[in-house]
Amino acid sequence: MSDFESFVGVNPWTALFTFCNMMITFLVLKHFLFGPVKKMIDDRQKEIDTMYADADAAKQQALALEQQYQARLSEVRQESDAMLRDATARAQKREQEIVDAARASARAMRDAAEADIEQEKKKAVNELKDEIGGIAMDIASRVVEREISEKDHRELIDEFIRNVGDAS
Amino acid sequence: MTGPKIYFTIPLFGGIPITQTTVSSFVVMVLLCIAGICLGRNLQKRPGRRQVLVEKGVTVLYDMVADTMGPHNLYWTPYVGALFLSSLFGTLIGMTGILRSATADLSTTLTWALMTSVLCWACGIRANGFFGWLKGFSEPIAVMLPMNIVSEIAQPISMAFRHFGNIAGGGVLTSLLYTALATLSAAVLGLVAQSVVAAVIVLVIGIALFAWGFKARKLMRKIFGVVFAVTGLLALAGLSGVPYLEVGIPGILSLYFDVFSGGVQALVFSLLTMVYIGNACLPPEPAGQ
Numbered sequence: 001m002s003d004f005e006s007f008v009g010v011n012p013w014t015a016l017f018t019f020c021n022m023m024i025t026f027l028v029l030k031h032f033l034f035g036p037v038k039k040m041i042d043d044r045q046k047e048i049d050t051m052y053a054d055a056d057a058a059k060q061q062a063l064a065l066e067q068q069y070q071a072r073l074s075e076v077r078q079e080s081d082a083m084l085r086d087a088t089a090r091a092q093k094r095e096q097e098i099v100d101a102a103r104a105s106a107r108a109m110r111d112a113a114e115a116d117i118e119q120e121k122k123k124a125v126n127e128l129k130d131e132i133g134g135i136a137m138d139i140a141s142r143v144v145e146r147e148i149s150e151k152d153h154r155e156l157i158d159e160f161i162r163n164v165g166d167a168s
Numbered sequence: 169m170t171g172p173k174i175y176f177t178i179p180l181f182g183g184i185p186i187t188q189t190t191v192s193s194f195v196v197m198v199l200l201c202i203a204g205i206c207l208g209r210n211l212q213k214r215p216g217r218r219q220v221l222v223e224k225g226v227t228v229l230y231d232m233v234a235d236t237m238g239p240h241n242l243y244w245t246p247y248v249g250a251l252f253l254s255s256l257f258g259t260l261i262g263m264t265g266i267l268r269s270a271t272a273d274l275s276t277t278l279t280w281a282l283m284t285s286v287l288c289w290a291c292g293i294r295a296n297g298f299f300g301w302l303k304g305f306s307e308p309i310a311v312m313l314p315m316n317i318v319s320e321i322a323q324p325i326s327m328a329f330r331h332f333g334n335i336a337g338g339g340v341l342t343s344l345l346y347t348a349l350a351t352l353s354a355a356v357l358g359l360v361a362q363s364v365v366a367a368v369i370v371l372v373i374g375i376a377l378f379a380w381g382f383k384a385r386k387l388m389r390k391i392f393g394v395v396f397a398v399t400g401l402l403a404l405a406g407l408s409g410v411p412y413l414e415v416g417i418p419g420i421l422s423l424y425f426d427v428f429s430g431g432v433q434a435l436v437f438s439l440l441t442m443v444y445i446g447n448a449c450l451p452p453e454p455a456g457q
Contacts, residue, residue: 037222
């Protein structure tokens with residue numbers, strides 16, 4: 001038998017079958033195609049996002065570390081500079097001290113020597129004075145052959161020595 | 169013009185007719201299920217060529233749904249995809265020549281359209297409650313109530329008839345063309361076959377035209393040459409009943425009515441479904457309002 005449906009008509013059984021087929025198609029496609037594929041795409045997207053986030057975090061960390069090291073480096077440099085400056089200053093101070101001490105001791109030695117010389121000089125002058133006074137008295141007594149009073153004597157000698165001292 | 173042929177009737181419940189549409193829609197379902205299972209299998213993080221294509225298609229669908237219905241309605245994508253594919257292949261299956269397009273039957277398109285409407289109503293009821301949904305018909309003013317109801321009823325009918333009409337109309341035009349071409353072939357052959365001389369002349373003209381077209385690389389001359397030559401040959405052989413003009417031209421028409429129109433109608437139908445359901449399933453209102 002080969003009957004035909006009417007051209008424009010709705011057969012409830014066909015409609016029911018269509019509905020069932022549609023639902024089966026929908027469920028199968030959802031379960032086997034759209035679901036897994038969408039999940040795969042989302043998973044991949046998530047993974048990519050994670051990877052990018054990780055990379056960003058690593059980059060940030062590297063930057064932070066770099067900055068930290070830079071700071072540390074400059075700190076160390078400053079420290080070494082300070083130490084160097086300190087050492088130089090200390091050395092200069094020490095040098096100054098040594099030089100000062102040397103100068104002071106030299107001056108002390110010179111002063112002592114000058115004082116010695118002065119004393120020796122005075123001593124020598126006095127000895128000479130005494131000696132010359134004796135000699136002079138000796139000579140004078142010989143020349144004059146008379147006793148001169150001690151007072152005149154001393155005056156004469158002093159005058160003489162003053163003259164000698166001025167001349168010398 | 170008739171509707172789908174009834175192959176046989178299952179004598180149950182007063183007779184369940186198994187029509188061409190039933191078979192087509194079943195075949196389409198089976199094909200889509202097999203294709204879906206095959207394409208959705210063995211998914212890898214690093215996709216092969218097949219998976220890239222599948223993912224591209226799925227992504228396009230999801231993007232389309234997101235654009236049309238909003239990101240909160242993304243879970244409708246499998247339904248829209250199944251509808252689109254069923255519609256497209258339900259039309260294309262008519263090109264096999266054995267089966268009739270499932271979409272050229274009002275039963276099919278009306279079922280789908282009603283499914284869309286029911287889904288819309290379900291969405292509306294879920295969003296506003298049953299009475300809230302009923303109340304929505306009297307908005308913005310109570311006078312609109314009949315018009316709203318009419319538009320609600322007209323919506324699935326218009327969807328169903330649009331799809332059905334385009335595909336079935338294509339079928340009608342194609343069959344009209346076949347009939348016309350058969351009549352034309354019979355007329356031309358009958359004219360030419362009246363005398364052997366005319367047949368030979370036509371054959372010679374055909375061969376000459378074909379040779380000319382071959383030399384000048386002109387497709388139309390070649391085609392006309394072949395047509396003339398075949399006419400002459402058939403007339404000489406006395407085969408006046410051969411509808412030879414049916415070769416070729418209906419193919420071009422079928423390219424438009426089945427491939428192009430089928431694709432467009434599938435797209436339109438799923439787009440309308442998306443729009444209607446998207447309108448019914450409005451985005452969740454932000455908290456605090």
